[in-house]
Every structure is written in structure tokens, then in C-alpha cells.
Amino acid sequence: MKSEITIKSVRCKGCGICVAFCPKKVLGINLLGKVQVVDSEACIACGQCELRCPDYAIFVDKKVEL
Amino acid sequence: MLERSYEKYFRQNRLPHLWCPGCGNGTAMKSIVQAIETKNLDQDKTIIVSGIGCSSRASGYMNFDTLHTAHGRAIPFATGIKLANPELNVVVITGDGDCTAIGGNHFIHGARRNVDLTVIMFNNHIYGMTGGQASPMTPLHKKATTAPYGTVDRPFDACHLAEAAGATYVARSTAFHVKHLSDMIAAGFDNKGFSFIEAVVQCPTAFGRKNKMGDAPDMMKWMRDTAVMKAAWDKLPEDKREGKFPIGLFYQADFLEYTTAYQEVIDVAGGAK
Amino acid sequence: MSEARLIQGNEACAQGALAAGVRFFGGYPITPSTEIAETMAQKLPGLGGKFIQMEDEIASMGVVLGAVLAGQKALTATSGPGFSLKQELIGFAACAEIPIVIVNVQRVGPSTGQPTSPAQGDVMQARWGTHGDHPMIALSPWTVREAYDATILAVNYSERFRTPVILLMDEIVGHLREKVVLPELKDIEIYPRRVPKITRAEGYEPYRPDEDMVPNVADFGQGYHIHVTGLIHDETGFPSGSPKVTEDAIRRMHEKIMHVQDEITHFEEFFMEDAQYAVVAYGGTARTAYEAVRTAREHGLKVGMVRLMTIWPFADKIIKKTAKQVKAILVPELNYGQLVGEVERAAGGSARVKLLAKYNTEIFTPQELVEAIENLCAGVDE
Numbered sequence: 001m002k003s004e005i006t007i008k009s010v011r012c013k014g015c016g017i018c019v020a021f022c023p024k025k026v027l028g029i030n031l032l033g034k035v036q037v038v039d040s041e042a043c044i045a046c047g048q049c050e051l052r053c054p055d056y057a058i059f060v061d062k063k064v065e066l
Numbered sequence: 067m068l069e070r071s072y073e074k075y076f077r078q079n080r081l082p083h084l085w086c087p088g089c090g091n092g093t094a095m096k097s098i099v100q101a102i103e104t105k106n107l108d109q110d111k112t113i114i115v116s117g118i119g120c121s122s123r124a125s126g127y128m129n130f131d132t133l134h135t136a137h138g139r140a141i142p143f144a145t146g147i148k149l150a151n152p153e154l155n156v157v158v159i160t161g162d163g164d165c166t167a168i169g170g171n172h173f174i175h176g177a178r179r180n181v182d183l184t185v186i187m188f189n190n191h192i193y194g195m196t197g198g199q200a201s202p203m204t205p206l207h208k209k210a211t212t213a214p215y216g217t218v219d220r221p222f223d224a225c226h227l228a229e230a231a232g233a234t235y236v237a238r239s240t241a242f243h244v245k246h247l248s249d250m251i252a253a254g255f256d257n258k259g260f261s262f263i264e265a266v267v268q269c270p271t272a273f274g275r276k277n278k279m280g281d282a283p284d285m286m287k288w289m290r291d292t293a294v295m296k297a298a299w300d301k302l303p304e305d306k307r308e309g310k311f312p313i314g315l316f317y318q319a320d321f322l323e324y325t326t327a328y329q330e331v332i333d334v335a336g337g338a339k
Numbered sequence: 340m341s342e343a344r345l346i347q348g349n350e351a352c353a354q355g356a357l358a359a360g361v362r363f364f365g366g367y368p369i370t371p372s373t374e375i376a377e378t379m380a381q382k383l384p385g386l387g388g389k390f391i392q393m394e395d396e397i398a399s400m401g402v403v404l405g406a407v408l409a410g411q412k413a414l415t416a417t418s419g420p421g422f423s424l425k426q427e428l429i430g431f432a433a434c435a436e437i438p439i440v441i442v443n444v445q446r447v448g449p450s451t452g453q454p455t456s457p458a459q460g461d462v463m464q465a466r467w468g469t470h471g472d473h474p475m476i477a478l479s480p481w482t483v484r485e486a487y488d489a490t491i492l493a494v495n496y497s498e499r500f501r502t503p504v505i506l507l508m509d510e511i512v513g514h515l516r517e518k519v520v521l522p523e524l525k526d527i528e529i530y531p532r533r534v535p536k537i538t539r540a541e542g543y544e545p546y547r548p549d550e551d552m553v554p555n556v557a558d559f560g561q562g563y564h565i566h567v568t569g570l571i572h573d574e575t576g577f578p579s580g581s582p583k584v585t586e587d588a589i590r591r592m593h594e595k596i597m598h599v600q601d602e603i604t605h606f607e608e609f610f611m612e613d614a615q616y617a618v619v620a621y622g623g624t625a626r627t628a629y630e631a632v633r634t635a636r637e638h639g640l641k642v643g644m645v646r647l648m649t650i651w652p653f654a655d656k657i658i659k660k661t662a663k664q665v666k667a668i669l670v671p672e673l674n675y676g677q678l679v680g681e682v683e684r685a686a687g688g689s690a691r692v693k694l695l696a697k698y699n700t701e702i703f704t705p706q707e708l709v710e711a712i713e714n715l716c717a718g719v720d721e
Contacts, residue, residue, distance in 0.1 A: 004067060006067040010082060011081060011082040013082070013086075013087035013088070014087055015087035015088030015089075015270075015281075015282045015283075016088070016281065016282065016283055017088060017282050017283050017286065019283075020283030020286075020287075021283065021286075051244050051245075052093065052242075052244065052286070053092075053093075054085070054088065054089055054090060054091070054092030054093045054096075054241070054282075055082055055083070055092050056070075056073075056076075056081070056092070056096060057082075059067050059070065061067050061068060077564075080577070109564075110560065110561070110562040110564075111560055113409075113559050113560070115405075125566070126566055126568070126577060126578070129564055130564055131557075131559040131560065131561075131563065131564055131565055132564075132565070132566045132567070133405075133408060133559075133566075133567045133568075134566065134567065134568035134569065134570065135401065135431070135569065136401075136427055136428060136431050136569055139397065139398070139401045139427075139428065141398075141401075142365075142393060142397070142398040142399075142400075142401025142402045142405065143401045143402070143404055143405035143408075144405060145391070145393075145398075145401075145402050145405060146363070146365065146391075146401065146402035146403060146404060146405025146406035146407075146408075146409065146413075147405040147406065147408060147409040147559060148405075148409075149363075149389050149391060149402070149406065150363055150389065150405065150406035150407075150409035150410060150411040150413075151409040151410060151411075151559070151560055153560070154409065154559065154560050171394050171395060171398070172394065172398050172401070175393070175394035175398070328384075328389060328391075331384045332384045332385075332387060332389075334384070335384035335385040336385050337383075337384045337385045337386050337387040337388065338387065
């Protein structure tokens with residue numbers, strides 16, 4: 001896993017922008033209508049989701065290998 | 067996770083904001099605070115002024131002195147703030163209806179005076195707050211609740227209008243081009259004069275749905291596919307421009323800024339301290 | 340005392356504003372108030388102040404409110420058509436509690452009406468011109484000197500109560516030239532801008548009322564990061580849809596002024612000691628009324644006069660007292676009948692209330708009023 005994805009669920013409105021613009025299909029919308037990580041291993045930490053989220057609900061940090 | 071540095075510019079206890087799922091206003095608001103951070107504007111000396119409508123609810127979420135004025139009136143209030151205390155940075159957030167319909171006169175006269183304001187107009191092409199009525203920027207033939215057969219009113223090009231009226235910085239970007247939008251706003255802060263930035267934003271609820279433009283991601287893809295950078299636009303033959311629109315810096319000029327000009331009046335009248 | 344000068348009512352108003360600390364004026368040209376703007380344009384920059392001519396009446400209301408929020412004392416002036424346009428942001432000032440003085444030099448309406456002729460037709464508009472429930476303070480001077488004093492008072496009240504105050508002039512007083520002696524600046528009492536008493540860290544809330552029910556809203560740029568809105572808001576300044584917040588906010592808006600109603604109700608009584616009849620008048624009309632009452636007294640009629648300077652809130656108490664004393668009250672007004680309704684209400688049937696309305700561009704003559712007083716005393720219209 002190259003990244004650490006943080007979701008502030010209280011801010012998420014489930015619009016699906018992050019899901020649509022993720023190039024690696026890392027994200028999905030759960031039954032409660034909020035974003036969730038469905039394939040964390042696939043994440044390349046490109047940050048498209050964070051960049052486009054209109055609700056400041058998702059954050060991606062590159063994982064620093066120790 | 068590392069807390070994002072721009073979060074300090076939001077009133078944390080006011081979030082999440084009231085905008086609909088997928089609304090581009092949130093993206094535009096973030097672009098503004100990132101531009102404020104880039105230009106290192108003093109948070110205590112930066113005033114956010116807005117009008118009425120979806121766009122104008124932004125002021126309530128931003129951690130500055132903020133002023134949510136009446137419909138269309140943000141620019142006169144902002145002019146008063148700037149002229150009364152020129153050391154303040156005054157940022158106006160408005161919408162296409164607020165700015166070009168009910169506030170149209172204030173918009174062109176603000177530009178004419180070249181007051182040092184940075185005006186960011188969130189253009190969602192519709193009156194969102196009231197449920198989807200046509201605005202002066204609803205594109206021709208698009209549908210709205212007050213234009214059920216498609217609007218026959220010719221829309222404004224607010225950037226052309228700003229330039230013609232005397233603005234000294236005019237740019238456009240979109241909620242898809244997030245970094246570019248923030249850069250356009252930041253450069254507007256650098257301009258000492260009336261700066262106008264049109265931020266095209268998606269309104270999936272009141273505009274997109276009615277015009278079969280799909281959901282929020284679809285509308286963002288529409289921006290991605292139809293917005294053309296200024297340099298490329300200029301080379302684009304007329305027949306290839308159909309259905310597309312330019313983004314980027316359109317106009318920049320040097321002209322004496324209003325509060326500076328008025329300080330000269332004070333000096334002549336002998337009122338300088 | 341400074342020396343005597345011959346000045347116009349509108350100029351006295353502008354001078355009063357400057358004396359009260361007004362350093363910002365935004366306006367739009369309109370007869371018969373334009374001399375106020377012209378005087379301010381001339382004088383303000385020399386005092387380090389700012390004058391701006393805006394694109395319309397609404398914008399000139401907006402620009403002064405912005406200047407006030409940024410820390411300046413400000414004023415705007417207009418007449419009927421402009422007063423109509425300004426109502427939107429007068430309401431904003433009431434709701435957001437922004438101190439501002441709006442001068443309305445009344446002319447004949449409705450609409451463009453008779454632009455250069457006097458009237459008192461905006462009395463009710465001053466009270467009820469903007470939508471919703473809100474209090475209003477309106478002062479109506481009757482002399483050039485009082486135009487100066489009333490402007491200072493209006494600025495002070497606006498700052499003290501953080502509310503819009505209307506200086507309800509009329510074309511008579513606005514364009515009248517009189518010899519006046521203005522007071523020394525050092526003798527003028529100025530109500531300073533209210534400031535926060537605690538810091539943000541100590542839990543400052545911009546719309547939390549002080550002991551006098553008025554909030555100490557911080558000026559912009561002081562680091563308080565306040566939010567100002569025309570939506571109904573709670574003490575934090577942020578909008579709230581709560582019925583209780585709404586009710587509390589509207590009630591406080593009224594009570595912050597009404598609990599000191601007596602103190603801000605300014606009036607004068609003339610020849611009332613033994614009066615059996617009274618004239619209630621205000622503004623330019625009171626000048627004629629005073630002359631007529633004096634003449635009527637010379638004719639042996641026991642008539643007195645109550646001259647109202649505070650129009651809103653209405654002077655219920657003195658009218659009630661007068662009505663109990665006299666048999667009948669004459670209310671001359673340059674309109675079809677406006678304040679007379681308030682006089683009637685306050686009189687509560689204790690005295691007969693008779694309107695003398697005039698709305699033909701001409702002011703009352705003393706003779707007209709003497710005749711009306713004679714008829715009143717003779718009970719001609721009973």
C-alpha cells in the first residue's frame with residue numbers, strides 16, 4: 001500500500017466524484033451513501049479524489065516507507 | 067494524517083456546508099482559501115463579502131471577518147469596506163444571478179471604478195437556492211423551471227462584461243481545473259484593482275438534472291472536455307469553437323486603483339494625517 | 340461660541356454629521372437633498388474622510404454600511420424616490436444591527452411627484468418602509484440649527500443602539516437659510532463606536548447583547564472573525580431557523596430602543612399651561628403652526644402647541660397627556676393625513692383630533708392655520 005486514505009465521513013455526501021475520478025477504482029459508495037475504500041492496495045496516491053472532493057471529506061497521504 | 071493547512075481558513079464548527087451532493091461551490095471555495103494561503107494574505111485583515119444565493123453562503127464557512135449581504139449588493143458593501151480601510155484585503159463571492167442580474171449595475175460600476183476587490187463569481191448557470199430558475203448566464207435553449215421550453219434570453223459573457231466595464235484583471239476557470247482555478251484567483255489577489263474571476267461550477271441538482279447533463283462527475287467531465295485553455299482557444303478556428311469555451315487569463319491592464327486615487331484627493335484637500 | 344453664520348438646512352445637516360464624527364458619505368444625486376452630498380464631497384477629504392458617489396441609491400446604502408462595518412461612522416442622504424430604493428438595505432441595517440443615518444429630505448410623491456416641492460408624505464414610509472418587524476428612530480428638525488443638532492443626535496443614537504436612524508427632513512427646512520450659531524466642537528457629546536469587552540479566547544460573541552440590550556459588534560479587521568448577515572441569527576451571528584432564536588432576535592431589536600422610549604422622545608410644548616386646544620405639528624410645518632398659534636393667542640384663543648422632533652418611536656405619552664387636557668387637537672400635515680392617525684390613536688378619544696391636510700406643493704400659510712384654529716375652537720366641524 002502506497003498511501004494512507006483518511007475519510008471524514010461526517011463531511012461526505014456521497015456525490016461519487018472521488019469514485020468517478022479515481023484511476024484505479026480504489027473507492028466506492030457504501031450502503032449509507034458515504035465513500036469507502038474498496039481496494040486500498042490499488043491506490044497510487046495520485047490525490048485526484050482529494051483534489052476534486054467538494055466537501056473536503058477525503059485525504060490521501062503518501063506512505064513513507066521506513 | 068496530516069491536517070491540511072487550508073483547514074484553518076474554514077470555520078470547522080460550520081462544516082459540512084449546506085451545498086448539495088456534488089455541487090462545485092465547495093471546490094471553488096477551497097480554491098479561494100488555497101489562493102489566500104498561497105499569497106499569504108493576513109487572515110485578520112482579509113474580509114469575505116458575499117451576496118445572496120448558493121454561492122454566497124460560502125462566507126459563513128470561511129474563518130475571516132465575513133459579510134453575507136443582500137441579493138446583488140456584495141460589491142457596494144465591499145467597496146465601502148475597502149474605501150473605509152484600504153489596508154484590508156476584500157474578497158467578494160457572488161453567483162451568476164447575484165452578480166449579473168440583480169447586482170449587474172454594481173458589478174459594472176465596481177469594475178469601472180477599479181476598486182481593489184477580488185470578485186469570484188461562481189457560475190452554475192442557474193438560480194440554485196430557489197430551485198432552478200433561469201439566470202442571465204443560463205446558456206441559450208437550456209431548460210430551467212422558468213424556461214421550461216428552453217431559454218430564449220441571450221446570456222451574458224461575464225468576462226467580456228467585466229473587461230468592457232473596466233476591470234483590470236479578468237480570468238475564468240472551472241471546478242474541474244482545481245489548481246488552475248486557485249492560480250487564477252491567486253493572480254487576481256496580486257492585481258491592485260478590480261479583479262474578476264469566473265469559476266464555472268457544476269450544479270447537478272438544479273441545472274444538470276433538468277438539462278440531462280448527468281450527475282456531478284458527468285458535469286465535471288463536461289467541463290474537462292469543453293473548456294479550452296486561452297492559448298489553444300486563440301488558435302482554434304471558429305467552427306471548432308462550437309460548444310466549447312475558453313478558460314485562463316483573458317485580460318490584464320494597469321490603471322490607477324480607486325482607493326489610491328482617492329488618497330490623492332485627500333492629499334490635495336489637505337486631509338492627510 | 341463660534342460666530343453667527345447664514346447657512347442652509349442641508350448644509351447644517353452635513354456640518355452636524357461631520358461634528359458627530361461622520362467620515363464617510365456614499366450617495367446619489369437627488370433633489371432636494373443634493374446639497375448634503377455636495378457639502379460632504381467638499382469637506383470630507385480635507386478631514387481625511389471619504390466621499391463616494393455611487394451608481395444608484397441602493398449601492399449608496401450598501402457602500403455606507405460596508406464603511407461602517409470597516410470602522411467608520413457614515414451617513415447617506417436622499418429624497419422620496421431614493422428613500423424607496425434604500426428600504427432594502429435599511430432593513431439589512433436593522434437586522435444586522437449596523438449603525439447608519441439616512442437623511443430623507445422629503446418632497447411631494449408618490450413616484451417622481453414634485454421634485455422641488457416640500458411635503459411630509461414619507462412619515463409612514465420612515466416607519467414601515469422596509470419589510471418585516473423592526474423598530475425605527477426618526478427625527479424631524481424644524482430649524483436650520485436643529486438640523487445640525489438632530490443630525491448629531493441621529494448619529495449618536497445609531498451608534499448607541501446599533502440601528503438605522505432616519506433624519507426626516509423636509510424641503511422647507513432643507514432649503515431654508517437661517518442665521519445660526521453652531522456650538523464649539525468640544526461641547527458636542529459624541530457616542531463612540533461600541534467595542535468588544537472580551538476577547539475571542541474569552542468567548543466573545545458579536546451579537547450577545549450588553550446590559551443595555553445592544554450588542555458590541557466588532558469592526559472588521561480586528562481579528563474577531565465575525566459573521567454579519569441579514570438572515571435572522573443567534574448571538575454568535577450565524578443564521579438560525581429556530582423559532583426561539585427568531586422570536587428573541589426580533590423582540591430584542593425592538594426592546595433595545597423601546598425600553599428607553601421616553602429618553603429619545605424629543606418634543607417641545609408652547610403655551611400649553613392654560614390651553615384648551617392644541618396644535619400638534621412637526622418639521623417645517625411646525626414653523627407656520629407656531630406663528631399661527633401665537634396669532635390665535637393674540638386673538639384670545641386658549642390654544643397651545645406640541646412640536647414633535649422625534650417622530651418615531653411615536654410620542655404616545657405627551658399626546659395622551661395633551662389629549663386629556665384639551666378639547667380638541669389640530670394636526671396640520673403636508674400630506675393626505677399620516678401622523679394624524681397616530682395622534683388619534685394616542686389621544687384614545689380623550690380629545691377630538693382634526694386633520695388639516697395640504698398636498699398641493701405649497702406650504703401652509705399662517706392665515707390658513709389661524710383659520711383652522713379658530714374653526715377648531717368654535718367647534719365648526721363637530
